[in-house]
Amino acid sequence: MPIRDALSKVKQHWLAAALAVAALLGAAYAARALLFGAELKVYPVERRELLQTVVASGRVETPLRIEIGSQVTGAVAAIPVAEGQAVKAGQVLIELDHGEAAAAVEQARAAVGQASARLQQVRDVGLPVAQQARRQADANLFTVRRQFARSKELFARGFVGQAALDEAERNLQVADSEAASARLQARSMGDQGSDLLMAQAALAQSRAALRLVEARLGYTTITAPADGVLIARAAERGDVVQPGKVLMVLSPAGRTQLVVQIDEKNIALLHLGQAALASADAYPARRFGAVLAYVNPAVDPQRGSLEVKFDVPRPPPYLRQDMTVSVDVEVARRPNAVVLPTETLHDTAGSSPWVLKVAGGRLRRQPVKLGASGGGNTEIVAGLQPGDLVAPAAGAALAEGTRVRPVTAVAAANGGNGGDGGNGSNGANGMRGAPAAAGRAGNSAAPAAGG
Numbered sequence: 001m002p003i004r005d006a007l008s009k010v011k012q013h014w015l016a017a018a019l020a021v022a023a024l025l026g027a028a029y030a031a032r033a034l035l036f037g038a039e040l041k042v043y044p045v046e047r048r049e050l051l052q053t054v055v056a057s058g059r060v061e062t063p064l065r066i067e068i069g070s071q072v073t074g075a076v077a078a079i080p081v082a083e084g085q086a087v088k089a090g091q092v093l094i095e096l097d098h099g100e101a102a103a104a105v106e107q108a109r110a111a112v113g114q115a116s117a118r119l120q121q122v123r124d125v126g127l128p129v130a131q132q133a134r135r136q137a138d139a140n141l142f143t144v145r146r147q148f149a150r151s152k153e154l155f156a157r158g159f160v161g162q163a164a165l166d167e168a169e170r171n172l173q174v175a176d177s178e179a180a181s182a183r184l185q186a187r188s189m190g191d192q193g194s195d196l197l198m199a200q201a202a203l204a205q206s207r208a209a210l211r212l213v214e215a216r217l218g219y220t221t222i223t224a225p226a227d228g229v230l231i232a233r234a235a236e237r238g239d240v241v242q243p244g245k246v247l248m249v250l251s252p253a254g255r256t257q258l259v260v261q262i263d264e265k266n267i268a269l270l271h272l273g274q275a276a277l278a279s280a281d282a283y284p285a286r287r288f289g290a291v292l293a294y295v296n297p298a299v300d301p302q303r304g305s306l307e308v309k310f311d312v313p314r315p316p317p318y319l320r321q322d323m324t325v326s327v328d329v330e331v332a333r334r335p336n337a338v339v340l341p342t343e344t345l346h347d348t349a350g351s352s353p354w355v356l357k358v359a360g361g362r363l364r365r366q367p368v369k370l371g372a373s374g375g376g377n378t379e380i381v382a383g384l385q386p387g388d389l390v391a392p393a394a395g396a397a398l399a400e401g402t403r404v405r406p407v408t409a410v411a412a413a414n415g416g417n418g419g420d421g422g423n424g425s426n427g428a429n430g431m432r433g434a435p436a437a438a439g440r441a442g443n444s445a446a447p448a449a450g451g
Contacts (some may be wrong), residue, residue, distance in 0.1 A: 042358055042389040043341045050339055050379055052332035054269055054374035056308070058260030060280075060323040066226065068093065068248040070241045071219040072101075083233040086253075087224045093248060094235060094267040098220035105217050108210035115203040122199045134183050144175035186195075228252040231321045256315040258290055260327050261305040269331040270295055276310055280319060288316050290327060334372060337379045344390040345370070345378060352417040356398055358389040358406045365400045366390075 002281060074096035081093050151168035154160040187303065216260035258278055262270065274292040279285070290310035299306045311325060312319070341356070347353050357366040371379030384390070389406050391398055398404075 029221065038115055038404060039050060039407050040358075040398075041409045042404075042406040043062070043344050043409050045338060045340050045380065045384045045386050045388040045390065047336060047386045048339050050334040050337040050377065051330060052269075052334065052370055054266050054331050055263065055326065056260040056328045056329075057281075057324060057326045058258055060319055060321055060325060061257050061259045062251050063255055063257055064252065065231070066228070066250040066252060067246045068090050068095065068225075068250055069246050070094070070222060070224060072216055073240070074098075074220055076149055076221070076235055076237050076239045076241060079233075079235065079237060081230060083110050083230055087227070087250070089224055089226050093224055093230075094222040095218040096222070098217055099222055101213065101217040104213040105210070108206065108213045110208050111206040112203070115199070115206040118423065119196075119199040119203050122196050138179050141172075141175040141179040144172045148172040195251050221338070222247070224250060226250070226252045227254075251321050256312045256319065257293065258310040258312060258325050258327055260308050260310070260325075261300075261303065262308045264299050264304050264306055265386070266331075267295075267306065270308065270329070274329055274331070278312070278325050278327045280308065281324040281326065283316075283318055284326075286316065286318070288319075289313065292329065318357050332372060334379055337371065338381075338384065338386060339377045340368075340380050340384065340390060341392075342373060342376055342378045343392050343394055346393050348373075348378075355384070355393075356391040356400065357384065358391065358404060361403055361405070363391055363398055363402045363404060365401055377440045411423045 008187070076094060077095070077097045078095040080095070081087060081091070087093065112341060144166055148168040148171070151165050155162070155165040228250045230248055231251045233247070234245075235247040241247060270292060272295070276290045276292060277287045278290045279287045290312050292308065293311040294307075294309035296307040342348075344355050345353055345368070346355060352367060353370055354365055354367045356363040358364075366383055368383030369381040371381045373379065389408065
């Protein structure tokens with residue numbers, strides 16, 4: 001028992017000593033925090049290359065789309081193509097019932113044959129007969145004139161009476177009239193005659209009628225006007241279609257464009273010919289080149305954005321009409337910028353942004369002038385120097401003058417793949433990489449790796 005009591009007292013002494021040491025250490029730590037401040041993660045100001053970009057999203061379009069319809073009313077007999085199919089120029093897309101149109105063509109061809117036969121009759125029969133009748137009438141007129149001259153001479157000698165002379169004169173008038181009529185008839189059958197011209201006009205009219213019904217027959221077969229892809233179809237077999245109704249929509253092959261909405265505050269950063277990188281939302285890891293080709297001069301007052309179009313010189317094979325795409329336009333490059341993480345900035349939306357800079361172990365409010373922003377980083381034009389340490393704006397509430405023990409954090413080395421700076425509905429622009437503080441969205445910049 002005495003030994004056990006002695007051991008118990010020793011343990012109590014050691015426990016009391018341990019508690020005393022712990023209390024001393026706690027007091028020392030509290031005193032250190034009081035004297036030197038609590039540990040705080042801070043970010044260094046660095047000098048590195050910075051890329052400023054404008055990011056937006058939109059859709060894939062061709063400069064034009066062809067709406068295909070029917071020029072005649074008819075029932076759909078066949079549709080030998082499917083929506084989404086690639087077609088060639090002249091390929092049959094829709095066939096309408098053509099029974100009535102074919103019958104009209106046959107009738108018009110018969111009318112052409114009849115008019116042609118009539119013209120041939122005028123040339124081969126009518127003209128020779130008229131010419132022969134004219135010769136006969138001229139010969140008869142010559143004979144009657146001689147008879148009248150002889151009767152007139154006999155009357156002067158008293159061998160015939162007045163009645164005989166009058167009869168001879170009447171015969172001369174009749175013969176002269178018949179000769180004139182024969183000459184007119186022959187002239188009408190000639191090259192410039194009215195009968196020949198009428199026959200030629202009838203033939204031309206029948207041929208025109210034939211071309212008309214043949215065209216209408218051709219309208220019953222609807223073909224592709226150009227190479228492309230059918231992106232819409234609104235007709236089925238048996239439907240009765242009418243002129244003016246869109247039956248199919250064709251996206252012609254060739255030029256491909258990306259149509260996006262850009263926030264109006266970025267107008268000054270854009271110019272024709274700027275290079276861009278784009279990616280389809282369906283294939284975000286596959287990026288392809290694009291070139292700024294068109295900036296709409298009018299701003300949409302409802303959304304505060306304007307339409308911008310990019311040409312795709314070499315569209316990838318997976319690109320489809322109306323695909324959603326993200327476009328990243330490089331608008332500026334800062335090769336030797338002073339860069340700070342955007343999360344350290346205060347009042348970026350105001351006119352006087354500032355940061356909490358670590359100076360002499362305390363936090364000091366430091367006004368700054370900002371430049372390009374994005375990728376989780378912002379260019380500092382004035383107010384800070386490389387190597388300065390700055391506290392983050394988010395997190396625990398920090399007041400100016402607070403004593404701190406800075407612990408340097410690792411800043412992002414690059415902007416990553418980038419986020420979507422907006423969508424086709426509002427045209428907002430975003431930033432590549434980590435989002436910037438409120439009010440700085442719209443431009444983005446990514447510092448080059450290894451800066």
